[in-house]
Amino acid sequence: EVQLVESGGGLVQPGGSLRLSCAASGFTFSSYSMNWVRQAPGKGLEWVSYISSSSSTIYYADSVKGRFTISRDNAKNSLYLQMNSLRDEDTAVYYCARGGFGELFGDYFDYWGQGTLVTVSS
């Protein structure tokens, strides 16, 4: 059974940093691209970042480029999101989601974690 479990969310002050993790199991993690998607309270889904299976290709939404860094450790079956210079508008539930096989981008997200809440507030 495919499982994605996010952790690392919490309350942080504006300008602060936070690192999210996503632990994957039930599939060959190193063979799939991964994504972070967020949802502000009462709002819609917003794609945040993509990383290919080998980490060779990375994309970011304009709203987080230069502040967030996506990475993965295939030996640990884990995906990460380092978030710096956090703003009020970054407050959201952050989901990790499995993407396409290998270096494929543009594919659908077939499995999602349950999400971790990040609250940016003073």
Added chain:
Amino acid sequence: SYVLTQPPSVSVAPGKTARITCGGNNIGSKSVHWYQQKPGQAPVLVVYDDSDRPSGIPERFSGSNSGNTATLTISRVEAGDEADYYCQVWDSSSDHYVFGTGTKVTVL
């Protein structure tokens, strides 16, 4: 940037058909994916590549895509179909994934 527009809400009686549109410039040239999200839960993929269904998704869910509009159709609607629905595409001009604005389906 590429924009996907959905109606904020759709209401449908049980047993009837719900149609949720997703409008975008020449969206017919892209692959469209649809997600269902119930309150407090993570999104679930219900249709991918315009009209394919993942295993476990009822045949009542179907999709189409042409011109400037993609459509998710839910036939024989049940109370359990009440949820938010989002369309999604890959925008190759910006190397960004894009989600639609979302549609809340209410079963009367």
